[in-house]
Amino acid sequence: AAPPAGAGAADRPRAMQVLDRYIIFEGDEGVVVIDQHALHERVLYEQLRKRILAGQVESQRLLVPRPVELSAREAATLLDHQDLLSQLGFGIEPFGTNTVLLTRYPALLARADLDRLLRDLAEQIGCGGPAPTRRDLLDELLHMMACKAAVKAGQRLTSEEIASLLEQRHLIDDAHHCPHGRPTALVLSQAELDRQFGRMG
Amino acid sequence: AAPPAGAGAADRPRAMQVLDRYIIFEGDEGVVVIDQHALHERVLYEQLRKRILAGQVESQRLLVPRPVELSAREAATLLDHQDLLSQLGFGIEPFGTNTVLLTRYPALLARADLDRLLRDLAEQIGCGGPAPTRRDLLDELLHMMACKAAVKAGQRLTSEEIASLLEQRHLIDDAHHCPHGRPTALVLSQAELDRQFGRMG
Numbered sequence: 001a002a003p004p005a006g007a008g009a010a011d012r013p014r015a016m017q018v019l020d021r022y023i024i025f026e027g028d029e030g031v032v033v034i035d036q037h038a039l040h041e042r043v044l045y046e047q048l049r050k051r052i053l054a055g056q057v058e059s060q061r062l063l064v065p066r067p068v069e070l071s072a073r074e075a076a077t078l079l080d081h082q083d084l085l086s087q088l089g090f091g092i093e094p095f096g097t098n099t100v101l102l103t104r105y106p107a108l109l110a111r112a113d114l115d116r117l118l119r120d121l122a123e124q125i126g127c128g129g130p131a132p133t134r135r136d137l138l139d140e141l142l143h144m145m146a147c148k149a150a151v152k153a154g155q156r157l158t159s160e161e162i163a164s165l166l167e168q169r170h171l172i173d174d175a176h177h178c179p180h181g182r183p184t185a186l187v188l189s190q191a192e193l194d195r196q197f198g199r200m201g
Numbered sequence: 202a203a204p205p206a207g208a209g210a211a212d213r214p215r216a217m218q219v220l221d222r223y224i225i226f227e228g229d230e231g232v233v234v235i236d237q238h239a240l241h242e243r244v245l246y247e248q249l250r251k252r253i254l255a256g257q258v259e260s261q262r263l264l265v266p267r268p269v270e271l272s273a274r275e276a277a278t279l280l281d282h283q284d285l286l287s288q289l290g291f292g293i294e295p296f297g298t299n300t301v302l303l304t305r306y307p308a309l310l311a312r313a314d315l316d317r318l319l320r321d322l323a324e325q326i327g328c329g330g331p332a333p334t335r336r337d338l339l340d341e342l343l344h345m346m347a348c349k350a351a352v353k354a355g356q357r358l359t360s361e362e363i364a365s366l367l368e369q370r371h372l373i374d375d376a377h378h379c380p381h382g383r384p385t386a387l388v389l390s391q392a393e394l395d396r397q398f399g400r401m402g
Contacts, residue, residue, distance in 0.1 A: 016217045018227040019391050022398075026219040031234075033389075035398045153400070186397050188234075190220050196387050197223075197236045199354070 015162050021153035023162055030189035036157065036165065038184040040150035041143075043168045044108065048142050052087060058107040059089040065101040068115050072097050074122035081125055084134060088141055090121070108149045120144060216363050222354035224363055231390035237358065237366065239385040241351035242344075244369045245309065249289075249343050258290040259308040266294065266302040269316050273298050275323035282326055285335060289342055291322070309350045321345065 015025035023034040051057045070078070078085065078092050078100055085092050091103030102114060109117060124144050125137060132140075151157065157165070216226035224235040252258045271279070279286065279293050279301055286293050292304030303315060310318060325345050326338060333341075352358065358366070 016225065018225075018232045019394070022232070022394060024217065024219075024225055024232070031219045031223070031225070033232075033394065035400070038398065183398060186394070193220070193223060193234065193387070197239065197384060199236070 015159075015166055017157050017162055020156050023157075023166065025166060027187070029187050030191075031187070031193065033186040033188070034166070034169075035153070035184050036155070037150050037153050039169060040165060041146045042184055043165070043172055044149050045142055045146035046172045048106075048108065048146060052138070052142070057087070057089040059091070059104045060107045060110060061091070061104040062102065065091075065093065065103045066114065067095055067099050068102055068118050069099050070119060070122060073126075074119060075100050077122045077125050078118065081137075084138060084141070085121070087138070088145065092118075106145060109145060112148050117148065120148075216360075216367055218358050218363055221357050224358075224367065226367060228388070230388050231392075232388070232394065234387040234389070235367070235370075236354075236385050237356070238351050238354050240370060241366060242347045243385055244366070244373055245350050246343055246347035247373045249307075249309070249347060253288060253339070253343070258288070260290040260292070260305045261308045261311060262292075262305045263303060266292075266304045267315065268296055268300050269303055269319050270300050271320060271323060274327075275320060276301050278323045278326050279319060282338075285339060285342070286322070288339070289346065293319075307346060310346060313349050318349065321349075 015023055017023050017036070021036055023036055023039075025032055025034070048057065075094075075098055079094055082092055089104065089106030089108075091105075093101040093103055095101040100118065102118065105114060105117070121141065121144070124140055151161070151165075216224055218224050218237070222237055224237055224240075226233055226235070249258065276295075276299055280295055283293055290305065290307030290309075292306075294302040294304055296302040301319065303319065306313075306315060306318070322342065322345070325341055352362070352366075
């Protein structure tokens with residue numbers, strides 16, 4: 001029997017992870033090197049932002065609310081921003097001077113260290129400069145959450161994870177930068193590669 | 202049953218062809234981009250050179266010698282260098298003013314256009330400048346044969362062909378340059394990639 005059409009093409013890997021942190025694939029613009037963490041962060045940031053605008057952040061409710069010990073200042077900061085945090089999917093209740101009760105958290109952060117997460121949130125809110133706008137603050141927290149939930153550099157990905165990440169790349173507008181403005185992609189055009197190899201055509 | 206050891210690693214492609222002309226893989230020195238033609242040319246050149254030194258160039262004998270029409274000058278040039286060409290695996294016999302008989306050719310060049318090959322050989326020998334040494338001439342012809350027998354840019358390779366080419370890379374001394382001195386490999390070190398992505402560590 002004849003091989004199915006396109007069988008030869010299917011044999012070729014379309015993308016490859018290198019150094020456990022970059023993904024290389026062939027795009028329309030040439031050879032593209034992707035920073036897996038930066039791209040994933042960017043994808044998650046955009047997804048979260050859309051969900052928040054639509055009021056649809058998925059939240060995971062804790063069966064038993066979790067007391068989290070903080071400094072008095074950190075606890076006060078979080079309680080001062082209960083509304084904002086609720087929008088992001090966090091349920092925070094008062095529980096004494098140095099402690100808050102975490103009742104729910106964004107499903108996206110299921111694998112995060114929740115105690116540390118709350119301390120980081122308090123710090124991030126506190127660092128916003130003199131009276132940051134609610135919008136700026138929300139944006140900063142989104143960045144933080146996206147960064148924490150994204151795959152890390154050094155994490156080995158399966159071919160399915162690589163394919164999924166590259167697919168999501170097309171869903172966002174400016175895929176070439178992470179939310180912090182760092183590039184997520186480095187493009188080696190064919191012309192540039194040819195030049196480097198002395199293939200002047 | 203438990204998966205065999207290393208099954209996860211086997212899932213990852215070790216190398217990938219891009220733009221139908223470059224091979225990318227992760228080496229000790231970082232991400233390595235290979236010019237498939239330049240590397241193959243280099244590999245074949247080294248193999249041929251070793252075989253010639255050992256007097257073991259594999260030759261394919263033609264059942265029916267093939268008359269090849271040339272200019273009178275080209276025919277004379279080839280016949281003047283019968284010995285040298287014999288060392289390379291070519292059998293050339295006289296057959297009139299404008300024609301030579303090809304009796305055997307290097308097995309490596311089985312898929313080459315033999316008529317064109319002989320014209321190119323004559324030209325290459327004729328272009329050697331004033332009285333090239335036998336050694337220089339031999340080297341030039343080796344380069345030409347290696348170039349003609351090597352995979353071309355634009356040729357799609359199977360994963361087996363990619364693996365085989367990369368394996369041969371270790372068999373040669375200076376794999377980083379083709380016989381003409383063009384680089385065969387471009388290395389993107391992790392430090393360099395990290396720098397480009399703003400990962401200053």
